[in-house]
Amino acid sequence: MIEDARDTPAWGAAIDALARRILGSAHRPLRLREHEDERRSFEYRADGGTLTVSATDPIAAAVGLHTYLRRVCGRSVSWDTVLPLPVSSLPDAPPTRGVAEVDRTYHLNFCTTGYTAAYWNWADWEREIDWMALHGVTTPLTLTGHEAVLYDTYVRLGMDEERVREFIGGPGYLPWQYMGNLDHFAGPMPRSWIEGHRELGRRVLERQRALGMTPVLPGFTGHVPPSLAPGRTGSRTWQGLVTHVLVPTDPLYTTLCAEIVETQKELFDTDHQYAIDPFIEMIPVDSDPGFPGLVARATIEGLTRADPRAVWFLQTWPFSYQSDFWSPERVEAFLDAIPDDHLHLLDLWAEYDPQWSRFHAFGGTPWTWCALLNFGGRTDPMADLQGAADRIGAAKDSAHPPEGIGLSMEATRNNPAFFELVVDQAWTRTGRVEEEWLPDFVAQRYGPGHDPALLEGWRGLLRTVLGASGVRIFPEQFNGVLTLRPHYRHLEDSSALRAEVTALVWYPWPDLLAAWERLVAGAETDPLAVEGPLGHDLVDVAMAVLSRVADHRYLEMVEHLDHHPELPEGDLERFLEVFDDLDALLETRPEYRYRTWEAKATSWATGTEDHRVLTDNARRILTVWTTLDDPRLDDYAGRLWSGLVGGYYRPRWESWGEGASLAVHEPDRAQARLDDRLTEHADRFLRRGAPLPPRSTEGTLALSRRLLDRYGGDATPSGRPQAEGIGPDQSAEPWSL
Missing domain, CATH: 1.20.120.670 (N-acetyl-b-d-glucoasminidase)
Structure with missing residues (x-):
């Protein structure tokens, strides 16, 4: 056991309550300790029915608890696990240490709130936050309640309350409002929704922070109601929908950026991390190569005016999605306008189209390797598990490795093996998935006493639909x-x-x-x-x-x-x-x-x-x-x-x-x-x-x-005799309907 562990950490009650929710009647008060270490780490041991977990921080302690449950009790907690776990006792276990491979674990995409969590209540969020803690998430993107921030900000600036609700639009489309993709769409925003989510947002953030997470909150993208600045906005189009943005040289730009942060601090406090994507799937309104730099400078000026410690979390998705426009020169000019100590980059689709290797690890700017896989919440069970493990390993071994590992799926509750494998890489390193990771995943997913045929079934999946090496899993194509x-x-x-x-x-x-x-x-x-x-x-x-x-x-x-x-x-x-x-x-x-x-x-x-x-x-x-x-x-x-x-x-x-x-x-x-x-x-x-x-x-x-x-007895998918030419075709392009 680590010798300098201290008793009764301030976060002990939150982790013990987490254990109670997971274990139910099997829960026994944990002995929780805090220790110092050069890297985030945990150590657990169990003796006589008592589990002791020592950790550098509460999330490391939650990972230690989950690691004990997985390795010793043979039970993992996934999105679809029935809780509480059927664990009747806490078996003895020798001291076991774990050390994080990266400093942070990021979770969620703006779109996830629209495609999965749009209508969640507290019970749904409590379950998800517990999943986050057990899987080591330190840095969740948290959008819940941001509509109240926008509402309060614009009303204070003199806009009519009904016009503000019309601008914000429908609850199911909020992520795209926050990213600046649409406004006045599928609404108006109900008054009761704003008030209900003001309170839900506070509760979500309170729990995340109690468990040691540092949430990322939305910031200002330049997108405004045109009536707020008549004649001073430029228009742009996303999927046929027109929105309006302020010119970055307009003084209102930095003022609004700061005002939104100030309002957010009043409602929800801050962890100094802000997600802002001013060009998500939209070419800048000005074609001048220096224009993105103007946006960057105005944004960081507004952020730091309200919060000198602000860090801008930026998705690299535009550099991939519109790579013809985002040349290395444009990307460099944009990123150079933001001080490195105020910027963190999220390489959003790194399992297929990594930008870190294209842009030489972003010149040393802190970044996180993220896995997206799922677009729109599609439920098709397809992934490349081995490829993901290999690409994460290559990123870790690079000259400028990622500071974090992240999940940036557009929807959760699908392809659990892929996302569990990726999030595990924040605390471990997997070589051969079939030998080193899959057997434990299956054993812990189904619990002690499961039939060996289940592992063989998963091996078959790994060699077929979960072995999509080189396949572009993208909705427009697949x-x-x-x-x-x-x-x-x-x-x-x-x-x-x-x-x-x-x-x-x-x-x-x-x-x-x-x-x-x-x-x-x-x-x-x-x-x-x-x-x-x-x-x-x-x-x-x-x-x-x-x-x-x-x-x-x-x-x-x-x-x-x-x-x-x-x-x-x-x-x-x-x-x-x-x-x-x-x-x-x-x-x-x-x-x-x-x-x-x-x-x-x-x-x-x-x-x-x-x-x-x-x-x-x-x-x-x-x-x-x-x-x-x-x-x-x-x-x-x-x-x-x-x-x-x-x-x-x-x-x-x-x-x-x-x-x-x-x-x-x-x-x-x-x-x-x-x-x-x-x-x-x-x-x-x-x-x-x-x-x-x-x-x-x-x-x-x-x-x-x-x-x-x-x-299941058919030799071909059609169920009819194989015609000439039918069969696996590795050279053919994926479906492009």
Whole structure:
């Protein structure tokens, strides 16, 4: 044990309360100690039913607690773990030390609040904050309550209260308001929401700080209501939506930047860290190469006027997303305008498109390696686990290694293995994932006594859908047909469609089916375990299989129409049954039900108008995103959720099938008719929501077995004999529909 450990740390009560929430009746008061060390570290030991954890800080202590639970009790806490853990005692354990590999662990993306946490209440946030602490998160991006900051600031500046609420827009779209992408959209902001989230934001930040986290709060991006500065703003467009920004040389720019920080300090205090992205997916309003530097100087002047210790957290996403504009010279001019001690860079998509290597580790500016993977909250189980571990290792070994490791997904609650692996790298270093990390992950996810078949199933997943080496997992390129807006363009070139469909199966198809079989068989030895993470995983692997089955059945129909005027009898029904089967399985898990999402949204409504805004936001962002007449973001957040698969996506494809024969002879007329039908479907969904799926008498396990028996014996995704040319095609580009 470390000799200079001191008794009764100030953070002891917060960590003990965390342990109580995780362990329930098995909780025994922990012996918590604080020690000094050159690096963040913990040490635990257990003797006679008492667990002692010594740490440099509260987050290190939480990691020590979780490490003990994982290694000694065989239990981990993931997003879908049933709590409290089924731990009846605290077994003895010798002194075990852990040392952090990096100084900080960052968590969340602006978009995560829109795609996952938009409607969370305190119970949801408490659960997430506990997950953060146990996984070592030191630096969470915290947006909750920022609408109150904007509201108070603009009202103090003399704006009418109703105009401010109109400018802020709908609750479901707040992250894009904060980033400056949109205003006056899908609102107005309900008064009750502002007040409720003012209090929720305080509570969230209080808990995060009690556990030793230093939250990052939003700052001013230059985006303003145009009425606040008539004739003094420039306009810009994001996905067809126009917003207005102040010229950085306008004195109001630095004044507003400082005022927002001051208001935020009054409401929520500060940890001196501010997330500001003035150019996120938007080219600067002035093409002068020096203009970004002017924005940088005005921003840092405003920040430090209100908070001399301010550190600007900047996402490097623009440098990747619009790399043609953000040349090395422009990036250097922008970053050089910000003192290094006031800047921290987040390399947002480092698992696929790292900017740190492109820009020579940002010239020594502090930075964090982040994993994004998930765009829009898509639920497809795909990732490159080994590639992520390798790239983190390379960054750590570079001349200017990252100060932190981060998770910057656009939505949580998906692909748990990928995100657990990445966050583990803040405290460890993984070489070969299959040998060094996966066995412990599976054992701790399912607990003692799980069937060995489950590990074999996960090994199969690692070699197939979780081994997406070199595959660009990006929504504009990598969709599959289930959430695709139907069209008849594929009838013009079925060979291109074939290349795209086969490229999605870059692994031996039987290997994925074998992994599914092993997970189902392993679950059948302990059906009660299906209530927890195992049930989530059964749905995920079925989703992986049925998504590709749908693709290939669609391909067969398109190729048939190359040579025949009509679809064979039963082919459309055979395609649509995939939607029915997947919808039924998704319905067995609450996290995969669309109605869970909408019910969470409407729980914040206090009147008819609130209810209208909240239902509209919940429905709109997952479907058309913006408006019915603008398809640019249609299905960007496409979710494989019950109610959407069967109640929204399926009717669209049914309409496609009904017009397929006409499309062979009169493609323009057929497409116009289909577009009208799709608009009708979307309008109906926005007004009425998803129909309730049929109630199933089968649970997750029984239905998994039935679907495995139906789809799991096929040598090809279509279930029909392999045609010439079908098979994994490593050279083909990913799906670009």
